Amino acid sequence: MSPRSYTPLEQERLRKIEQMRAQGIEPYPNRAERTHTTRQAIEAFLEAEKQGPDAPTVPATVAGRLRAVRQMGKITFAHIEDEHGRLQLFLRVNELGKERLKFFNKFFDIGDFIQAQGEMFRTRTGEPTLRVHDFKMLAKAITPLPAAKKTKHSPFSDPELRYRQRYADLAVHPEVRQIFRTRAKIVRALRNYLDAHGFLEVETPILQPIYGGAAARPFVTYHNQLKQQLYLRISFELYLKRLLVGMFERVYEIGRDFRNEGISFKHNPEFTQLEFYMAYADYFTVMDFVEDMLRSVAQEVLGGLQFSYQGHTIDLAPRWKRITMRDALLEATGIDIQQHRTLEALNTALREQGHQPPPKPSWGKLLDWMLSTFVEPNLIQPTFVYDYPRDISPLAKSKPGDPQTVERFELFMGGMELGNAFTELNDPLDQEARFLEQGRTYAADDEERHPLDEDYLQAMRYGMPPNGGFGMGIDRLTMLFTDQHSIREVILFPHLRSKADDAQPQRAASSPPEDADADTTRTSEKERL
RNA sequence: GGGCGCAUAGCUCAAUGGAAGAGCAGCGGCCUUUUAAGCCGUUGGUUGCAGGUUCGAGUCCUGCUGCGCCCA
Incomplete structure (x- = not known):
């Protein structure tokens, strides 16, 4: 340029x-x-x-x-x-x-x-x-400086310029600086809480030879000397759980994930994630823990358990609502998914209700579409939705006596998915079967597919303690605590399309990944954020 | 990916298809207690880009680029 x-x-x-x-x-x-x-x-x-x-x-x-x-x-x-x-x-x-x-x-x-x-x-x-x-x-x-003196009009209000020249935005908007102070406080409060509860903070690879732990398209890069294709991580999950095999009982990481997907008011290609794993916990233990953790963070950052978000008052104090996915969908649509156990039957039921479901490759993915369409926008107060279909949750443990349902919950707040957790699958034979199912259910280039990670299976074969894991988008938590509608308001330098006249020269580094059809509402596995 | 909307001075915004403007900022001046200081004067434009319709286009049409909102 x-x-x-x-x-x-x-x-x-x-x-x-x-x-x-x-x-x-x-x-x-x-x-x-x-x-x-x-x-x-x-x-x-x-x-x-x-x-x-x-x-x-x-x-x-x-x-x-x-x-x-x-x-x-x-x-x-x-x-x-x-x-x-x-x-x-x-x-x-x-x-x-x-x-x-x-x-x-x-x-x-x-x-x-x-x-x-x-x-x-x-x-x-x-x-x-x-x-x-x-x-x-x-x-x-x-x-x-833009709008150096205050005027009757709101100064420097063009969002594009504000994001492209964040330095100028920050320089003239103290309230924008405050958002990022709050963001730092949130991260510090999370660390304080986890450190005080016996967790070890770790750092795992960002450049990974096999991506996994979520369903998302990765960014691809290349190491010249090793002549090796590498991926920017889409989640931390598989590395953190390897550490449980290594006899750390409680680990967490706060860091950046990268997903080569659509950009929206709640999606940025790189975003900050918290994941933690607790040995000897299950998904209900994790629910209790998360509730307490986020109350502690709110108390430390906001000085109380209530805050307003986009015109709503969100109250973290009462025990958070817990509802199964089946009941949540029944309430919202009148359809009992247990009565429609196949993709075809569920599609028919939806059409009878006057809906037009998009084509989905599986029953589980259609359920997830229903959840994000009919349920998620209405979940303003903190709510745990739990018990998810197996085929969209290949890293979660099945419910005893109900192999098609897994012990998984998602946490919703302010109409957004905030977190995602499982009783983690620690049976290496079942895990291998899940990877193989993924290969059968989804085409080879489907980003929903979890590639088989043989080294992860090897780790699990040594024995992994039963454990519960949790992932949460820090950006979204910051949106909630600072009452911001757009993720771009809580990321210092959000990604924007480069303008034609400052396009960078192309660098011959890597080839783009196989081009699956873009769809920003895809279901993901861990932390679809 | 689809729909709607926006793009005019450094910033915020005007301008029925008929002479491109205002406030702030800038520049020159006056002013010893101001707070968006005030007063006088003044500079500043390829109206996002490329085409088209028209006697005439910031305005209407098409395409492109960027951004926003909604939807998927």
């Missing part, structure tokens, strides 16, 4: 840079000083004020970005902003002299980084303010 040409506004600022350098002033100096953040300066001043009229002055050197400038002849007011807040600067000819004030007015623009030294006082209107004795340019901005 070649550098674009400068706009007239930018050319004006480039001229200022030249003129400053001509005066021997470096607009991008190497050193900066700061004794107080804006917040510390104000707090120190308020503290000193308590000592009455004889309080000592509060000297301070602050640094930040100019966000507003009001020139009034021999006085200039300005506001600087740092990460912690804003502070008004008071620049007066009395302290600075005519030349310095003129220099400020001429060369400093909104968006520039500035260092200012002086002492705190109150203006006539009562605002704690720094009376500036000296100042220094720390970094000159060439491109004007």
Whole structure:
């Protein structure tokens, strides 16, 4: 991408840079000083004020970005902003002299980084303010910040530009910065909880020779020296469960998954996932644990168990609703899936109800379509839907006495799938049979198919303790806790289609995977997120 | 993948098929307590891209690109 040409506004600022350098002033100096953040300066001043009229002055050197400038002849007011807040600067000819004030007015623009030294006082209107004795340019901005001053219209509202230039979005929108602080708190709270419950945090491969643990199309890449095709992981599951074989009893990983699929308000090609596995737990144990974990996270991050999401009040306090998939579908559609145990029968029943089910390769996949179409959007309060069909859950253990149903639940909240869990299949013979079933049910290029991972079977043959596992989308949890409708609002740099004029040169690295038909509502195995 | 919608100055937005505008920002000036400061003056446009209809297109039509919403 070649550098674009400068706009007239930018050319004006480039001229200022030249003129400053001509005066021997470096607009991008190497050193900066700061004794107080804006917040510390104000707090120190308020503290000193308590000592009455004889309080000592509060000297301070602050640094930040100019966000507003009001020139009034021999006085200039300005506001600087740092990460912690804003502070008004008071620049007066009395302290600075005519030349310095003129220099400020001429060369400093909104968006520039500035260092200012002086002492705190109150203006006539009562605002704690720094009376500036000296100042220094720390970094000159060439491109004007969008909507540098507040206007009646909402500033910088074009979502495309906001995502493409997230740095500018963050620079002018403190509320956007707050979302990402909350996101960090959520991750920290999850770690705190899991660490306190005896879990070991681990890191497993992102580049994998065989992808698995979910039903999704992978990104493919290639290691040149090994001459080996590799996949970016679509889940952590198979590696984390190998660790249970290795005698870690409780493990978790928080990291990035990659799925080469559609993009929507709740899908990004790379997203952040939590998965944990607990030896000697089953899916009901995991339900209890997840309920407690997310209450703990909410308490730590939000300070309470209620929050509002898209006009709803979600309450984590009451015991979360638990309903079987069969009952959930019966309630929502009037169809009892136990009375329609084949794909054909279920399709017929749906059509009799006036629905038009899309073609699906199996009974289980049709059930999942029904769930996401008729049930999921209405599950606002936290709800566990459990007992899933076997053919879409090849890593979950069957229910005793009901081999076609597996011990699996999905957690829904705010009308979205948030998490997914099983009593994990630990029988290597059954697991092998499941992989083979997958091969029969789905075409070789169907992304729903789980490729047979012989090394995973080998691990299981050594003996894997019974265990329960759970996966959850951190992005979606952040959407809930920050009341954001779009996943792009909680991902710093979401993927957008590249614009024609900044297309990157093609690199001869890998061939694209076989092209299955795109369908973003596909069922996935673990963490369809 | 389908439907609907949006794309005009740096930002936010106007403009019945008939002279491309406003506010903010910028630039020049006035102003010693402002808070979206105020006042005077002023610069700034290949109306996303490519075609078409028309005496005339920001506006109507077709295609493309990007984004949003809804659906699958």
